[in-house]
Amino acid sequence: MTTSARLFQSSAPCIAPSILSADFSKLGAEIDEVLRAGADLLHLDVMDGHFVPNISFGPPIIASVRKSHPTVFLDAHLMISDPLRYAPAMVKAGADNVTFHVEAVTDPVAAAKEIRKLGCHVGITLNPATPVEMILPVLEHVDVVLVMSVVPGFSGQKFMSQVLGKCETIKKRLRADQRLEIDGGIKVDNIQSAQQAGVDWFVVASAIFDQPDRPAVVRTLRERLGLAVK
Numbered sequence: 153m154t155t156s157a158r159l160f161q162s163s164a165p166c167i168a169p170s171i172l173s174a175d176f177s178k179l180g181a182e183i184d185e186v187l188r189a190g191a192d193l194l195h196l197d198v199m200d201g202h203f204v205p206n207i208s209f210g211p212p213i214i215a216s217v218r219k220s221h222p223t224v225f226l227d228a229h230l231m232i233s234d235p236l237r238y239a240p241a242m243v244k245a246g247a248d249n250v251t252f253h254v255e256a257v258t259d260p261v262a263a264a265k266e267i268r269k270l271g272c273h274v275g276i277t278l279n280p281a282t283p284v285e286m287i288l289p290v291l292e293h294v295d296v297v298l299v300m301s302v303v304p305g306f307s308g309q310k311f312m313s314q315v316l317g318k319c320e321t322i323k324k325r326l327r328a329d330q331r332l333e334i335d336g337g338i339k340v341d342n343i344q345s346a347q348q349a350g351v352d353w354f355v356v357a358s359a360i361f362d363q364p365d366r367p368a369v370v371r372t373l374r375e376r377l378g379l380a381v382k
C-alpha cells in the first residue's frame with residue numbers, strides 16, 4: 153500500500169512534523185530523525201509575506217525534500233494569497249496534499265475542484281477567527297480539513313483550545329476517507345484534548361524541533377495518542 157493510501161484508508165492518528173521549526177541547514181538529517189522516531193508525514197508551511205506576515209519557503213524546498221525522501225507523504229499548507237496560481241508548482245515539486253485557506257479564495261468549492269484536477273489530495277483550512285460555517289459547503293469536496301489552532305504565520309504560539317468545538321462540528325460531518333487535521337501549539341500536554349475532539353492528523357513544529365531530543369518527543373506524542381512507540 154502506498155503511503156498516501158495508508159493515510160486515507162487507516163483511521164490511525166498521525167504525527168505530522170512541520171519543518172518550519174527545523175534547522176534548514178541540516179534539513180535532510182532533521183527529517184530522517186523524526187521519521188525514524190515514528191512521524192507519519194511531513195507538514196510544509198508555505199508563506200508569502202502577504203496572506204500572513206512571514207515568508208517561509210516554496211517549491212524549491214519542497215522539491216528538495218521530495219528528492220531526498222521519495223516516499224514520505226508531503227502535506228503542503230498554503231498560507232498564500234493566490235493558492236490557485238501556485239498549486240500546480242507545489243504538486244510538480246512533489247506535494248501529495250495541497251491545503252488552501254478559505255479566506256484566500258472567492259469560490260472555495262471551485263478552488264477545491266481545480267486543485268484536485270492536479271492529481272493530488274486537496275485540503276481546506278480556516279483561521280481561528282473564521283466561522284466554521286464558511287467551510288461546511290466545501291467539506292464533501294476535500295480530503296483533509298485543517299483547523300488552525302493559532303493565527304497562522306509563526307511557529308511557537310499558544311494553542312487556542314476554543315477551536316476544539318470546531319473540530320467536533322467538522323468531524324461529525326466527515327466521511328471515513330476524510331481526515332481532520334489540527335495545526336498550531338500542539339504539544340505533549342494538549343495533544344489528547346485534540347484527539348478527543350476527533351482530530352486525526354496532528355501538526356507539530358516547535359514542540360518537536362525546539363527540543364534537543366526530537367525522537368523522544370515524537371515517541372511521547374505517539375504514546376499520548378495510544379500508538380505503538382518505535
Ligand code: DX5
Pocket residue numbers: 170172173195197229302303304305306307308309335336337338355356357358359
Ligand atoms: C503556523 C503554521 C504551523 C506552525 C506550527 O502558521 O501553519 O504549521 O508551523 O508551529 P507550532 O507547532 O510551533 O505551533
Ligand code: ZN
Pocket residue numbers: 170195196197229335355
Ligand atoms: Zn501549517
